Amino acid sequence: MDRRSDKRERIIDAAIAVFAENGFQASRVSDVAKRAGVADGTIYLYFRNKEDLLLSVFEQKMDMLLVGLEQALSGVDDPREQIRAFARFHLGQVRDNREAAEVLQVELRQSNKFLKEYRPEKLWAYLAVFARIVRDGQARGLFLPDVDPFVAMWSFFGAMDELAVQWVLARKAPRFPLEHAADQIAGMFVRGMSVGAPGGPDASVQSINLSEGT
Amino acid sequence: MDRRSDKRERIIDAAIAVFAENGFQASRVSDVAKRAGVADGTIYLYFRNKEDLLLSVFEQKMDMLLVGLEQALSGVDDPREQIRAFARFHLGQVRDNREAAEVLQVELRQSNKFLKEYRPEKLWAYLAVFARIVRDGQARGLFLPDVDPFVAMWSFFGAMDELAVQWVLARKAPRFPLEHAADQIAGMFVRGMSVGAPGGPDASVQSINLSEGT
Amino acid sequence: MDRRSDKRERIIDAAIAVFAENGFQASRVSDVAKRAGVADGTIYLYFRNKEDLLLSVFEQKMDMLLVGLEQALSGVDDPREQIRAFARFHLGQVRDNREAAEVLQVELRQSNKFLKEYRPEKLWAYLAVFARIVRDGQARGLFLPDVDPFVAMWSFFGAMDELAVQWVLARKAPRFPLEHAADQIAGMFVRGMSVGAPGGPDASVQSINLSEGT
Amino acid sequence: MDRRSDKRERIIDAAIAVFAENGFQASRVSDVAKRAGVADGTIYLYFRNKEDLLLSVFEQKMDMLLVGLEQALSGVDDPREQIRAFARFHLGQVRDNREAAEVLQVELRQSNKFLKEYRPEKLWAYLAVFARIVRDGQARGLFLPDVDPFVAMWSFFGAMDELAVQWVLARKAPRFPLEHAADQIAGMFVRGMSVGAPGGPDASVQSINLSEGT
DNA sequence: AATGAATGAGAGTTCATTCAT
DNA sequence: GATGAATGAACTCTCATTCAT
Structure with a gap:
């Protein structure tokens, strides 16, 4: 099992590199095998098929993200x-693991199965952390009770993800600093959810905040 | 030219329907042709190849979005x-044109060319409207000067886009109301950018805004 | 009919140029039409199909060759x-009409119909001139009676044709002088057919050459 | 490697049979595969594409010709x-391997790549044997020094080739005996190159032949 | 006569996956 | 477990030809 997991890992690492370079669709299983130093058929001893290999990359990286997130938030x-x-943790991971990020951000969307059938429960678990934070803030009276944690969670992820995509896609142009984006996004959502925030003229959602001043 | 553009339109409409139903990869050009009521080869009189057809769907829909957005904001x-x-306009369009949205949200992302080579200038023009609003609000003293319009623009789009994807992908589950999401997202960003917003304990970005009023 | 033959001529000339540049198979009828300045469909008012166009090029050029040959031999x-x-006339034509020669030498062979079904009667007429010369020489006692005019005719043509192909194919390399080849070939066949020629040690064919010796 | 080369051979043999029957263009790769008893895709494990298969037929047959020629000339x-x-060897091969000859004589010529890009080095090696014979004969004083071995070589090949083509193309007509053609061609060239041959009245090339006459 | 938009048949090739060794 | 040769299904795109105008 030691050798087994070793070979599995090598295949996943090879897949990340190959998928990041050519894209998922354009990558050949045989290229992954060659890069991993195994025979084509060996891939199928560890993964059901090509798509399963991609999903396994996702699962493995999400496991790492989840663990890392807990650490980043502890304390x-x-x-x-x-x-x-x-926000800093997530975009820091994108910056530090560009190839993996590229696969997750861009290539994963090329899998029909991922988009239409797969239930990315590990992503949900990852984002559930954000929803929990929102509810926690609401319970503490820091965040507006009208904020919908479900919408906020996906908005926050969508914002970070889109910036990450733009950063990854800016292949040659000088990439903008992801830390800056992280702070901007975090500031936006913190202010956007915080009690005491001013709304627009007819900000019905924030009806509660009318009496609040600066 | 009348007949030409008519036929082109029919092919694009057929493509949206077919791509939305089967997905881009799984769709055959001959299926699009059959649905459009033309011969296979005719497709290639109007589009370079299958991928160009997909990108043309994008271009045409973005043109419609741009026009609609101007109207929605006028006044x-x-x-x-x-x-x-x-936000209401964008997600309203997603709701009212589900098939087109499905193609743009899901299938378009599976095109390597779109993701890596194509420069979606019409999307940039669309989002530039948001950046302009931000700068306008900053000039009027309504929005925090520290907000980066570039990051805000992509965050806003990412948030809306992610919600749209989740709504589109919720094939069987009862779809949540997109109007609600639109208002939530708009409220989040308006509050998040508005002067007078409270920040977190060390909200360095907004430190400047303490003395600013509406 | 004046205009007709004018347009027919223009199409044939365009075909020669296009076929010489791209080869017959790779040439598109629409390219010939464009070069001739007519619509695609117009081609089919003058030629049954693409292959007929090629054969018409052959026929027209063979007509010119036949006329030219008669002139070259008169006197x-x-x-x-x-x-x-x-030999001088034939290879001179190749040199002076390289594009046409290229089509005849090389491209014509890409037509299955030409090779397998078409009976190139004009080529036969052209070569019959050679056979006639041989028989004439034999009647005059200049040429060996054992020489088979049929074999000699095709050998002569094959030799010239092969040299022409090599000259045409020597696209970039400095082409060798065709006049030299013409004289060499003519000399070879004249000596090879002439009475009084020495044969090999057991030159059974030339039994007549009693005086042969090394 | 045994099995590999075995399968490669089977595919080439199947290709010869199929190409000779239907012509190269009209032959489907799947037909070759079926005849060889392999899957379509297997063809592409041994050959880059359909054209490469045709060129490989050429290479393989030329290898056999070269070996056979050496044997035929030894002693x-x-x-x-x-x-x-x-001449006897070459045309004997044409006669004894009609299918292969048909492919080489007729179908190979329809390949643009063969005619315009491919450098048929094996053909050159084959013909170089002829040029060597000529030079040898000249060194021994048997052949006229004025004969250009390059031109003679291509002329000889062109003559044999043309006769072979005519023989192959005479699909229904009773084929003439190739042995006769071989002797005729050989006699023609031997006499045409031999010292002591009579020339025409102004046979400048043969200035050496002082004693010409009947 | 001339046009050129429309047609639609047709096959080479790739590559994920299997399975005998 | 590991190999890698063999499989074979699947589909885009081209372009000669037609025919309504």
Whole structure:
């Protein structure tokens, strides 16, 4: 099992590199095998098929993300700070693991199965952390009770993901600093959810905030 | 030219329907042709290849979006209201053109060319409207000067896009109301950018805004 | 009919140029039409199909060759001189009409119909001139009676044709002088057919050459 | 490697049969595969594409020709006899391997790549044997020094080739005996190159032949 | 006569996956 | 477990030809 997991790991690493370089569709299983130093058929001893290999990359990286996120948030108590830490952690991972990020951000979307059939429960678990922070902040009276944690969670992820995609796609142009994006996004959502925030003229959602001043 | 553009339109409409039903990869050009009521070869009189057909769907729909957006924003003066109108318009379009949205949200992302080579200038023009609103609001003293319009623009789009994807992908589950998501997202960003917003404990970005009023 | 033949001519000329540049198979009828300045469909008012167009090029050029050959041989009486004049004329045409030669030498062979079904009667007429010269020489006692005019005719044509192909194919390399080849070939066949020629040690064919010796 | 080369051979043999029957263009790769008893895709494990398969037929047959030619000439010393043996061998091969000859004589010529890009080095090696014989004969004083071995070589090949084509193409008509053609061609070239041959009246090339006459 | 938009048949090739060794 | 040769299904695209105008 030691050798087994070793070979499995090598195949996943090879897949990340190959998929990041050519894209999922354009990558050949035989290229992954060659890069991993195994025979084509060996891939199928560890993965059901090509798509399963891609999903396994996803699962493995999400496991790492989940563990890393817990560490990044441990010791941070204030929900507003947790949001900032979340954004910094997530985009820091994108920056530090560009190939893996490229596969997750871009290539994963090329899998029909991923988009239409697969239930990315590990992504949900990852984002559930954000929803929990929101509810926590609401319970503490820091965040507006009208904020829908479900919508906020996907919005936050969508914002980070889109910036990550733009950063990854900026192949040759000088990439903008992801830390800056992380702080901007975190600031936006923290202010956007915080009690005491001013709304627009007819900000019905924030009806509660009318009496609040600066 | 009348007949030409007529036929081109029919092919694009057929492509949207077929791609939405089967997915881009699984769709055969001959199916699109059959649905459009033309011969296979005719497709290639109007589009370079299958992928060009997909990208043309994108271009055509973005043209419609741009025109619609201008209308939706015309007569709205307050930047905060403009953001709300933007969100409602965008997600309203997703709701009212589910097939097209499915193609743009899901299938388009599976095109390597789109992701890696194509420069979606019409999308940039669309989003530039948001950046302009942000700058306008900053000029009027309504929005925090520290907000980066570039990051805000992509965050806003990412948030809406992610919600749209989740809505489109919720094939069988009861879809949540997109109007609700639109208002939530708009409120989040309006509050998140507005002067007078409270920040977190060490909200360095907004430190400047303490003395700013509406 | 004046305009007709004018347009027909323009199409044939365009076909020669296009076929010489791209090869017959790779040439598109629409390219010939474009070069001739007519619509695609117009081609089919003058030629049954693409292959008929190629064969028409052949026929037209063979007509010109036949006329030219008669002129080149007129006034030449000695069969040995006629052979020399034939070779010079033929390879001179190749040199002076490289595009047409290229089509005849190379592209024509890409037509299955030409090779397998078409009976190139004009080529036979052209070569019959050579056979006639041979028989004339034999009647005059200049050429060996054992020489088979049929074999000699095709050998002569094959030799010239092969040299022409090599000259045409030598696209970039400095082409060798065709006049030299013409004289060499003519000399070879004249000597090879002439009475009094020495044969090999057991030259059974030339049993007549009693005086042969090394 | 045994099995590999075995399968490669089977595919080439199948290709010869199929190409000879239907012509190269009209033959389907799947037909070759079926005849060889392999799957379509297997063809592409041994050959880059359909055209490469055709060129490989050429290479393989040329290898066989080269070996056979050496054998046919071994033990023959007199250059005049060698030329006769060459012609007999070559046309004997055409007669004994009609299908292969048909492919080489007719179908190969329809390949643009063969005609315009491919450098048929094996053909050159084959013909170089002829040029060597000529030079040998000249060195021995048997052949006229004015004969250009390059032109003679291509002329000889062109003559044999043309006769072979005519023989192959005479699908229904009773084929003429190739042995007769071989002897005729050999006799023609031997006499045409031999010292002591009579020339035409102004046979400048043969200035050496002072004693010409009947 | 001339046009050129429309037709639609047709096959080479790739590559994920299997399975005998 | 590991191999890698063999499989074979699947589909885009081209372009000669037609025919309504």
